[in-house]
Amino acid sequence: MISTPIGRLRAAxxxxxxxxxxxxxxxxxxxxNARESESAATEESEPHAEGAEEGTTESTxxxxxxxxxxxxxxxxxxxxxxGIDLEQPWLIGLALAVSIGLAAAALLRARRGLFVPIAxxxxxxxxxxxxxxxxxxxxSNAGLVALAATLTVMHLAVAVTAWRARSTLVRSG
Numbered sequence: 075m076i077s078t079p080i081g082r083l084r085a086a087x088x089x090x091x092x093x094x095x096x097x098x099x100x101x102x103x104x105x106x107n108a109r110e111s112e113s114a115a116t117e118e119s120e121p122h123a124e125g126a127e128e129g130t131t132e133s134t135x136x137x138x139x140x141x142x143x144x145x146x147x148x149x150x151x152x153x154x155x156x157g158i159d160l161e162q163p164w165l166i167g168l169a170l171a172v173s174i175g176l177a178a179a180a181l182l183r184a185r186r187g188l189f190v191p192i193a194x195x196x197x198x199x200x201x202x203x204x205x206x207x208x209x210x211x212x213x214s215n216a217g218l219v220a221l222a223a224t225l226t227v228m229h230l231a232v233a234v235t236a237w238r239a240r241s242t243l244v245r246s247g
Contacts (some may be wrong), residue, residue, distance in 0.1 A: 080246065083239040084180050087192065091177035094199075094228040095170050101221040102166050108215060117245075118218060161200070169199075189240035196233030200226050 158165075176192050209234035210218040 080184055080239060080242050083242060084184065087180045087232065087235045087239060088177040090228060090232045091173050091180065091192075094225060094232065095173035097221065098228065099170060099172070101165075101218060102161070104221070105161075105171045105210075105215075106216055108218070125209045127144055141194065147238075151182060154171050159233055181235075184239075189236040189243070192236035193240070196229045196231075196236060200229035200233065203229055 164171040172195065176195060179188055180192060203222050207219055207226060212221055
């Protein structure tokens with residue numbers, strides 16, 4: 075199977091899908107940890123209003139989102155697409171499962187129709203990864219920018235490899 079051109083393309087596609095899923099899992103974990111560290115640091119640096127007058131407490135609370143450089147509400151909003159929070163654990167798990175399932179399907183089946191959805195998956199995730207590059211650039215998080223950029227390239231490679239596999243099958247009959 076791997077000695078044929080289509081076999082090599084299918085193997086490369088499966089490797090790209092599994093590797094990108096693994097890197098995606100690492101990146102989302104790193105982002106979650108960075109966000110939790112930032113939140114803990116913000117909580118420690120905010121003045122505590124214990125024993126202060128009620129009006130002072132409200133004033134302090136009213137400025138906490140604004141004074142954090144927009145990392146509070148603005149950051150949460152930037153992780154939404156069409157009103158959906160893209161960082162929900164179940165969505166991340168679904169993306170990982172789909173990626174692994176497509177990798178298995180690419181190895182087990184050599185049908186033209188299979189490679190079109192895989193190419194679409196690669197393009198869709200490349201677009202989301204590019205959006206994440208822009209978001210992390212705005213957050214000045216160089217490590218996550220590098221990971222998101224790598225994922226963008228990997229997902230584009232998934233799309234190109236899937237399309238090449240489809241084309242190879244079409245030519246071979």
